[in-house]
Amino acid sequence: MTRTLAVVLKGYPRLSETFIAQELLGLERRGLSLRLVSLRHPTDTKTHPVHAEIAAPVTYLPEYLHDDPARMLRAWRTVRGWPRYAETRRLWLRDLRRDPTRNRVRRWGQALVLAAEMPSDVEAVYVHFLHTPGSVGRYAARLLGLPLSISAHARDIWTIPDWEKAEKLADTRWTVTCTASGAAHLDGLAPGRVRLLYHGFDLDRFPAPDPVPQSARDGTDAADPVRLLAVGRAVPKKGFDLLLRALAALPPAAHWRLVHIGGGKERDGLKALAAELGLADRIDWQGARDQAEVLEAYRAADLFVLPCRVDADGDRDGLPNVLMEAQSQGLACLSTRLSGIPELIVEDDTGALVEPEDIAALTAVLAALIADPARRAALGAAGMARVRSAFDNRAGLDRLAALFLEDDEPAPP
Structure with a gap:
């Protein structure tokens, strides 16, 4: 039984990782004591209300080794004489030969600091994301002789080599992941180590609107255009370009307005593309918003659109929480047949799906849904019923807490 966890995160807190914050709070409410460890300081200027409710203290590791060389040296001096140091260093050197990058060196340094400064009451290491945090958590757990568990998501599953995934999975007591497609891929690399566990979302923070907003907008009135909403970081895998x-290809007679919520490195490029396509005056780029503001945006919109795709480096979404959030408010959703999205959206029943990268199909479905408020209402109602019955996060949190509180399986050697 494990009651005190060190939870290793890439960055904390992050607006785009509400699902992690909800999980942390849920684990605390189920009796676990957490010690949060972040590989980098937050870059968002806002937080969600859930972050203020999490009691766990946060330790920030040096993001770059030259940031705090004295801390690094103290850590190395502390751990170099430990019984598992030589074995763990050999493991890291083997990884470094296959991945001779600065990032791999940084992971080792961060792991030394994490191990040296680990609170004495920690009984296990739990990591969100299989890639960089997974390496830091794995090396530190090895140094300390603590059991390791990992929660894998999307980018971390699809953008690191199979040898690395297989070896990390083999070192875990168990790994959970949030889509059936991701679970099948990882299980093929480490049979029996991986469990499917949907994050779901917190229904209490997204109560059903009363009444559910109904809109008669059909795109024929220029003074009252159909309200489109897209929420997500401006990064290639979201498909906002x-x-x-697709919007530029809609018939001129279709009147719409788009609100985009989210930060991201591609935001300026998307604004430039919108101007190039003649759409600049029809789009409201709102930037990052907190949970209450996003909820208000869901309730004001007529159609939610998220055309996810596979990025050039293999990165992709798993099961975007924003789709669940939008559906929880009775908002019709249009997305793509990718990763875990079809596990949430039942095509032509609880939402609409097109193939990734198919701009013509996206344009056609957008045009049809803009012109058909009754269809949008039907999809929204069915989506709300499904997400509230099948994706309540309380069941998943109960299962996850049970893995820690009841699983006495020893850690792999």
Whole structure:
């Protein structure tokens, strides 16, 4: 039985990782004591209300080794004489030969600091994301002789080599992941180590609107255009450039307005593309918003659009929480047949799906849904019923807490 966990995170807190914050709070409410460890300081200027409710203290590791060389040296001096140091260093050197990058060196340094400064009451290491945090957590757990568990998500599953995934999975007591497609891929690398566990979402923070907003907008009134909403970081895998091109291809008689919520490195490029396509005056780029503001945006919109795709480096979404949030408010959703999205959206029943990268299909479905408020209402109602019955996060949190509180399986050697 494990009651005190060190939880290793890439960055904390992050607006785009509400699902992690909800999980942390849920684990605390189920009796676990957490010690949060972040590989980097937050870059968001806002937080969600859930972050203020989490009691766990946060330790920030040096993001770059030159940031705090004295801390690094103290850590190395502390751990170099430990019984598992030589074995763990050999493991890291083997990884470094296959991945000779600065990032791999940084992971080792962060792991030394994590191990040296680990609170004495910690009984296990739990990591969100299989890639960089997974390496830091794995090396530190090895040094300390603590059991390791990992929660894998999306980018971390699809953008690191199979040898690395297989070896990390083999070192875990168990690994959970949030889509059936991801679970099948990882289980093929480490049979029996991986469990499917949907994050779900917190229904209490997204109460059903009363009444559910109904809109008669059909795109024929220029003074009252159909309200489109897209929420997500401006990064290639979200497909917002595809959305802009699809919107530009809509018939001139279709009147719409798009609100985008989210930060991201591609935001300026998307604004430039919108201007190039003649759409600049029809899009409201709102930037990052907190949970209450996003909830208000869901309730004001007529159609939610998220045309996810596979990025050039293999990165992709798993099961975007924003789709669940939008559906929880009775908002019709249009997305793509990718990863875990079809596990949430039952096509032509609880939402609409097109193939990734298919701009023509995206344009056609957008045009049809903009013109058909009754269809949007039917999809929204069915989506709300499904997400509230099948994706309540309380069941998943109960299962996850039970893995820690009841699983006495020894850690792999």
